[in-house]
Amino acid sequence: MATLRLGDTAPDFTAVTSEGTLNFYEYLGDNWGILFSHPADFTPVCTTELGTAAKFKDEFEKRNVKMMALSVDGAASHLEWIKDINETQSTEVNFPIVADVERKVSDLYDMIHPNADNTLTVRSVFIIDPDKKVKLTLTYPASTGRNFYELLRVVDSLQLTANHKVATPANWKNGEKVVVSPAIPTEEAKNIFTKGVEEVKPYLRLTPDPTA
Numbered sequence: 001m002a003t004l005r006l007g008d009t010a011p012d013f014t015a016v017t018s019e020g021t022l023n024f025y026e027y028l029g030d031n032w033g034i035l036f037s038h039p040a041d042f043t044p045v046c047t048t049e050l051g052t053a054a055k056f057k058d059e060f061e062k063r064n065v066k067m068m069a070l071s072v073d074g075a076a077s078h079l080e081w082i083k084d085i086n087e088t089q090s091t092e093v094n095f096p097i098v099a100d101v102e103r104k105v106s107d108l109y110d111m112i113h114p115n116a117d118n119t120l121t122v123r124s125v126f127i128i129d130p131d132k133k134v135k136l137t138l139t140y141p142a143s144t145g146r147n148f149y150e151l152l153r154v155v156d157s158l159q160l161t162a163n164h165k166v167a168t169p170a171n172w173k174n175g176e177k178v179v180v181s182p183a184i185p186t187e188e189a190k191n192i193f194t195k196g197v198e199e200v201k202p203y204l205r206l207t208p209d210p211t212a
């Protein structure tokens with residue numbers, strides 16, 4: 001197993017999940033994907049994360065993103081735990097959770113970091129584009145729950161920059177000004193970005209979000 005890097009092809013797999021046996025690529029279809037692992041079922045931080053992910057599903061769907069979670073617990077455990085998540089987080093878990101008892105997917109995606117924990121998966125996130133390329137990786141420790149607003153924000157940035165010659169600055173949020181790609185000379189940028197180009201420095205040019 002090698003570490004997955006940005007631009008690598010996300011490995012395909014077929015796995016038992018809380019929604020039956022699923023093939024990852026078939027599940028994703030032509031959508032974007034988020035595959036995220038958590039350490040264990042019936043743990044407090046994971047319970048809040050999975051509940052939050054369920055509440056964000058509509059927002060991810062608007063962006064054509066399908067979610068799949070994973071832990072090394074079994075499917076029966078997932079199904080029992082989902083009842084608790086639904087009850088305590090006032091939601092309905094509405095995406096599959098891989099039951100990676102044999103750690104096959106965890107190994108494929110390098111989700112077990114033995115110096116953190118020898119057996120449990122860390123909080124990994126992989127955002128995968130429709131060509132099945134890895135566009136983002138994140139790794140959080142077991143003690144820190146993830147920020148799903150940040151995942152949505154990254155998806156917005158990835159989808160915008162996939163279609164326009166722009167990049168998104170620090171703390172950017174959907175609809176805010178973006179930066180012109182460094183490869184484009186300012187005069188050319190003015191023709192492309194008809195809403196205007198503000199040249200702060202020759203290498204730092206801002207323009208309104210071209211899709212807003």
Ligand code: BEZ
Pocket residue numbers: 039040043044045046047142143
């Ligand atoms: C949690 O989800 O709360 C958790 C899981 C493993 C270690 C620490 C916290």
